[in-house]
Amino acid sequence: MQTVQGYRFLTVEDADAMTEEENLRLFKKHIGQNLGKMLSMLGFADAIPVRAEGMHITLNDGREILDMTGHVGVLVAGHNHPRIIEARRKWGERRGLETWKFFPSPYQGALCHNLSLIFPEDLEIVFFCNSGAEANEGAMKLAQKYAGPERKMVAFTDISFHGKTHATLTVSGSEQHQNHHFNKLENCHMVKYGDFEALRELVESNLIRKGVSRVGTFIVEAIRTEGVVKPDSRYFQQVRQLCDQYDIALIFDEIYTGFGRTGKMFAFEHHGVSPDICSFSKAFGGGKATFAGFITRPSIYNKAYAKMNEATLHSTTYNGYGEEIVSSLEVLQIIQDERLVENSEEMGAYLLHRLEEVQREYSDLVAEVRGVGLLCCIKFKSKTEKLLRMISSTGSEAMEKFVTGAIITKLFQEHNILTFTPPHDSAQLLITPSLIIRKEHVDQFIEALKQVLGSSLWTVGFSYMKKLKG
Incomplete structure (x- = not known):
């Protein structure tokens, strides 16, 4: 242990020397009694x-x-890919700027460019953050700002999971049985996953005037992760047409399915459609960086955040640290090189x-x-x-x-x-x-x-x- 201002702090060496019993005791005490019990079971x-x-x-x-x-x-x-470790080592040895808050980062620019190459159509404006829930929060805020005050309604599906913040829990259908403990967003409406008529009815029963619905956002998984539920591709083609017809921002959540998980770079590619906004995380950091983001079309982003004073209307402290950026630059290269x-x-x-x-x-x-x-x-x-x-x-x-x-x-x-x-x-x-x-x-x-x-x-x-x- 080390003594600092009267405290006896445990060190990495102390943690290395812990027995299984000591490890579980600290885990249960400080992290979660029931979670520790579950892992022990x-x-x-x-x-x-x-x-x-x-x-x-x-x-x-x-x-x-x-x-x-x-x-x-x-x-x-895989765990600890040597190329990712080497990229992070080289970055650390440079003693370069880690927190690019006041300067345009060429490394962020390079990563955004690479993402724009693997995403289809004109998906090219990127926001970086730390977790899938945060990415979905940002995506939903962008969609709401784009839609405007008349079109605040958000559609989501009955089997879905988009995170555990207040907003993302609200639109996570699979959490409905237990999220009554928490405050929910207003104007969020659930429809059955894969049921186009249910979505169409929600949109068209909330018309403000011809061609304009109160529904401004639809957030959905292109393939539902749990249970591996894959709707018929015609469903998402109809969804895309409906969203185009009523100018609804279509958000695909690719947190789990993105970057090759489903045998295509992104799950929505199985359906031959593209989103207006796409959230991603998990594989994006290659197991070494807690990294996430969303990508969108210029037409969406520029309308939503058109004014100078809206440039930081949505922001986060940890918006693409240098070591996260170089990790993900290497991850995308590994995905390509190793097929x-x-x-x-x-x-x-x-x-x-x-x-x-x-x-x-x-x-x-x-x-x-x-x-x-x-x-x-x-x-x-x-x-x-x-x-x-x-x-x-x-x-x-x-x-x-x-x-x-x-x-x-x-x-x-x-x-x-x-x-x-x-x-x-x-x-x-x-x-x-x-x-x-x-x-x-x-x-x-x-x-x-x-x-x-x-x-x-x-x-x-x-x-x-x-x-x-x-």
Whole structure:
């Protein structure tokens, strides 16, 4: 420890020397009791990661873990890609300006230029920030300012997640059951995902005058991440036409799906349409920078922020620090050089093929598998649910946790594979590995999953449920 003004601060070396018990105690005390309990239940608190490289995480007990989560889609190029580390090292050694608040940054300009090349049409004006929620906040503010005071209504979909700030929670349909705790934005209206008529009815039932609707914004995911829900492309073509007809700003949220996750650079490319505003994050920082942004058309941005005194109407302190910028410059180059979008398409098809094989072999436990690129999910059903209902008062969500929690734990503890379940559907595993994944990694995961599904989940499942209720 170090003593500074009477305080005994813990150091990196102190953290390195912590036992698993000390680590979990501090986590529960200072970060979250229930979150710590959840990680402990799944077995994730039994060891401490000491190294991460490519597709693997090394624990302090010597185990090498295959990461099939991509750490919630962040790791487009794997853990600690050497080129990103080298780019950041070179930048740090320059002792250059990090906070470009008072000078135009040539590095930001270069990154914006590169983004304008990979986005279609005239999407070319960029705002940088720190997280997906912040990107969506900025995108919605831009759309609202563009639409003007008469057209404040925002349309969003029933299955969606755009963040956990007040505004983004309001338009996150999948959070509706639990966001009653928080204040919501006014004038936000939910429609069914993939239902064009529901959107058209909302727009046209709120006409102010001919050709002008109170609906000024529609925020949507081109492919819904959880459950991998992909509407028919005609839906988004109709949406694009409707937005053009009524001058509605169409926002595509590509926080999770952007930069190759679905086998195309962006998920909206599957539908042959382009947004007016697009938010992005996660993979954009390459797992080394907490970086996000949104991109828009000049016609949208210049109308919204046309006056000199509106130049900073939307801003953030950490608007593209130098090290974040050079990280993302390198990320985009790696995606191109290593053909990661193409690999996502190829390996995603192979992963889905093998998941379908699992579904056929274990149809009593596997309800459904879906996949687009390396955005895949497997949904489980519980053959023991009827019995569990007879002996337990727990609800259906707990029944789902019994199965998925047991599978996640056995994959991790017995097969050294990291998987996760998304926050809004406990019955599924969301499988989003890094885009550098190879066939041998897919095969390792599938064979382990088969062994887990073919074994008894009772012991680990009841242990999980006991901890859940305790």
